[in-house]
Amino acid sequence: MQLPGKHAAVLSLALAVTVAPGLARAAEPIKIGVIAEVSSITGAAIPQAAKLAADEINAAGGVNGRMIEIVEYDDHNSAADAVRAFQRAANQDKVHAVIASYVSEVVLALEPWSGRLKMPMITPGAASDVISQRVHDDYDNLKYTFHGYLASTFLSDSVCDGLKVAAVDGLHMKTAVVMSEDAAWTIPLDAEYLKCLPKIGLTVLDHIRLSPDTTDFTPVFNKIEALKPDLIVTGISHVGVQPTVQWHDQQVPIPMIGISSQATSSTFYKDTNGATEGVIYQTVSAPDVAVTPKMIPFTNAFVKRFGVTPAYCGYTTYDEVYFIADAIKRAGSTEPDKLVAALETTSWQGTIGKTEFYGRDHAFTHAMKVSPEYVSGLLVQWQNGKQMTVWPTEIANAKLTFPSFIKLPAK
Amino acid sequence: MQFLQILIDGFAISSLYGLGAIGFTLIFGVSGVLNLSHGAIMVSAAVVAWAVAGSLNAGPYLGALAGVAASVVIAFATYLLVVRPIQTSRRIPREEKEIFVLTGTLLWGIMLQEAIAYFFTSNPKTVRPLIAGVVNIIGVRTPNQEILTAVLSWLVIGALWLLVNRTRQGKTLLAASINPRGLTLLGFELSSIYLFVWGLYGLLAGIAGVLLGAFLGVSSDNVGTLTASAFSIVVLGGLGSVSGSLLGAYVVGYLETITAYVISPSIRTIPVLLLLVLVVYLRPQGLLGRR
Numbered sequence: 001m002q003l004p005g006k007h008a009a010v011l012s013l014a015l016a017v018t019v020a021p022g023l024a025r026a027a028e029p030i031k032i033g034v035i036a037e038v039s040s041i042t043g044a045a046i047p048q049a050a051k052l053a054a055d056e057i058n059a060a061g062g063v064n065g066r067m068i069e070i071v072e073y074d075d076h077n078s079a080a081d082a083v084r085a086f087q088r089a090a091n092q093d094k095v096h097a098v099i100a101s102y103v104s105e106v107v108l109a110l111e112p113w114s115g116r117l118k119m120p121m122i123t124p125g126a127a128s129d130v131i132s133q134r135v136h137d138d139y140d141n142l143k144y145t146f147h148g149y150l151a152s153t154f155l156s157d158s159v160c161d162g163l164k165v166a167a168v169d170g171l172h173m174k175t176a177v178v179m180s181e182d183a184a185w186t187i188p189l190d191a192e193y194l195k196c197l198p199k200i201g202l203t204v205l206d207h208i209r210l211s212p213d214t215t216d217f218t219p220v221f222n223k224i225e226a227l228k229p230d231l232i233v234t235g236i237s238h239v240g241v242q243p244t245v246q247w248h249d250q251q252v253p254i255p256m257i258g259i260s261s262q263a264t265s266s267t268f269y270k271d272t273n274g275a276t277e278g279v280i281y282q283t284v285s286a287p288d289v290a291v292t293p294k295m296i297p298f299t300n301a302f303v304k305r306f307g308v309t310p311a312y313c314g315y316t317t318y319d320e321v322y323f324i325a326d327a328i329k330r331a332g333s334t335e336p337d338k339l340v341a342a343l344e345t346t347s348w349q350g351t352i353g354k355t356e357f358y359g360r361d362h363a364f365t366h367a368m369k370v371s372p373e374y375v376s377g378l379l380v381q382w383q384n385g386k387q388m389t390v391w392p393t394e395i396a397n398a399k400l401t402f403p404s405f406i407k408l409p410a411k
Numbered sequence: 412m413q414f415l416q417i418l419i420d421g422f423a424i425s426s427l428y429g430l431g432a433i434g435f436t437l438i439f440g441v442s443g444v445l446n447l448s449h450g451a452i453m454v455s456a457a458v459v460a461w462a463v464a465g466s467l468n469a470g471p472y473l474g475a476l477a478g479v480a481a482s483v484v485i486a487f488a489t490y491l492l493v494v495r496p497i498q499t500s501r502r503i504p505r506e507e508k509e510i511f512v513l514t515g516t517l518l519w520g521i522m523l524q525e526a527i528a529y530f531f532t533s534n535p536k537t538v539r540p541l542i543a544g545v546v547n548i549i550g551v552r553t554p555n556q557e558i559l560t561a562v563l564s565w566l567v568i569g570a571l572w573l574l575v576n577r578t579r580q581g582k583t584l585l586a587a588s589i590n591p592r593g594l595t596l597l598g599f600e601l602s603s604i605y606l607f608v609w610g611l612y613g614l615l616a617g618i619a620g621v622l623l624g625a626f627l628g629v630s631s632d633n634v635g636t637l638t639a640s641a642f643s644i645v646v647l648g649g650l651g652s653v654s655g656s657l658l659g660a661y662v663v664g665y666l667e668t669i670t671a672y673v674i675s676p677s678i679r680t681i682p683v684l685l686l687l688v689l690v691v692y693l694r695p696q697g698l699l700g701r702r
Contacts, residue, residue: 037533039528039533210676216420219676222416241534241536249556251545273537
């Protein structure tokens with residue numbers, strides 16, 4: 001049958017009207033909101049890594065033909081700004097998931113909003129145990145929050161595991177002072193340090209909590225030095241440059257080992273004028289060691305694009321964009337409850353290891369599983385301006401070495 | 412031993428506080444301006460010194476010079492772009508000008524702070540020390556940079572004293588602070604005196620900023636604290652009084668150091684604030700201020 005020209009035109013138009021919205025929906029981007037303090041070294045890595053991952057996914061065809069769009073918000077390290085950004089992301093910009101902040105106080109402020117607005121949210125760097133404990137205690141309301149970095153307790157355990165081999169067995173150290181900044185993430189961190197350090201054979205001589213506003217660390221180091229510990233176990237993230245430079249300039253003869261978030265980015269060397277030489281920090285990612293096949297290619301791509309190595313939360317953010325995309329693909333939807341269900345069954349081999357989340361019955365619901373099978377820690381030391389992995393021994397590419405002003409215990 | 416440690420650390424930090432506050436009080440004394448962008452100017456000097464010494468590989472001395480030069484330029488910009496337009500404006504009522512200058516410099520300081528955070532991140536920067544290493548002073552291991560900080564601060568303060576008391580240009584400054592109208596009647600151009608004092612202020616704030624950057628490190632987040640600290644010292648010592656500011660700096664420096672050593676570094680600034688409240692109640696003109 002041959003349709004008269006006029007009828008054919010009408011039919012084509014009708015077809016176009018019916019099909020076009022469907023086509024438009026198929027091409028609608030998947031929006032991921034990224035909230036971080038972009039003027040800090042650690043925070044800047046979050047949107048940078050997210051864009052890198054999104055560009056790679058888009059270059060490979062997107063998620064079922066849908067492109068990933070990163071919508072950035074700067075929270076200026078303020079919980080109030082972060083909450084406003086989160087509300088805007090959910091209500092106005094209509095994002096489908098949010099990757100938010102490396103600061104526990106900010107994430108704890110966003111967590112109830114994630115529940116209220118039913119907006120799946122993952123933090124790539126905040127550590128406070130309370131984030132996942134809250135999900136456990138109020139699952140129905142807070143199940144939208146996922147803890148995409150190691151909880152503080154797991155961080156302390158990882159530091160203790162490393163210290164057992166590197167400091168106690170390797171350097172015959174017997175005593176330590178815990179020095180942490182006063183923040184939400186260090187409360188469980190310190191509590192666990194005080195439990196796990198004695199277990200590995202290190203007597204804790206003192207436990208010092210610093211105000212994050214401290215600029216002159218001389219009194220702190222003097223107090224520590226008077227106690228003559230073999231090492232200083234750190235828990236610092238908001239502070240970093242100043243204690244490190246003053247430790248070096250005052251030639252405090254005690255090694256610093258522990259969590260030092262700012263030290264994870266290569267810009268730290270420049271910011272401290274090289275004073276970080278000899279500092280050892282715990283992390284789950286290092287620029288020089290192939291913990292997973294994806295780690296070095298990501299680091300290289302990041303350095304090529306942004307000129308610095310990614311801070312620790314750059315690695316986790318990169319993985320998170322990928323496994324959010326994977327969860328959307330598996331869920332076949334961006335509908336929040338379906339997306340949460342899919343994220344709960346995530347098993348993603350990323351840059352830092354295999355990411356899976358603890359379930360509803362675990363005390364740390366939606367926290368990352370931590371073990372050598374999944375994600376586990378490394379100790380990295382600044383040596384000659386480079387970040388060198390010194391533990392676990394199986395993958396280490398350098399041996400511990402210290403600046404000349406450090407006095408190690410006699411063997 | 413702790414006593415000696417407090418004595419040495421307190422002296423270094425107090426000298427630096429003194430140098431920082433002296434410019435602040437000078438500007439107020441001569442031109443009646445409370446410059447709330449003071450902290451931002453100090454931090455700018457330190458960050459420029461850090462950037463030039465580090466990124467451009469120019470070395471610590473050239474870096475320090477660049478930092479001080481940047482501070483002088485920013486001080487002139489503060490005067491010419493913010494303060495003078497307000498002072499000469501006919502649309503702002505005379506009695507409101509002070510509050511306009513206060514707000515203007517505050518906002519200018521915030522703009523500088525945000526610019527530093529944008530271009531250099533808010534992470535603290537430490538200026539490469541002019542002299543590295545440590546010396547042992549009767550059992551107290553003291554960084555050479557700390558000694559240099561105290562020595563340079565006092566050299567600059569001494570040079571300023573000579574300038575004000577022994578040179579014609581300096582005496583004009585003194586006269587401007589006492590009776591600006593009389594000075595105008597004698598045929599002096601007040602605007603050129605103001606330009607001179609802002610240049611001098613830039614120099615002092617710049618040196619203080621670079622020394623602070625090398626001694627403790629600075630970040631754009633410190634801007635407010637630095638302004639507040641200079642403000643506290645100057646109010647404590649007596650607004651506009653140079654010797655009062657120096658005394659205030661030592662009271663604040665030692666009180667903070669004693670608190671940090673004997674009680675806790677976390678509450679370092681609290682006793683100073685309490686003292687400030689007491690002074691405002693009991694002696695509002697400050698320790699050496701004139702009524």
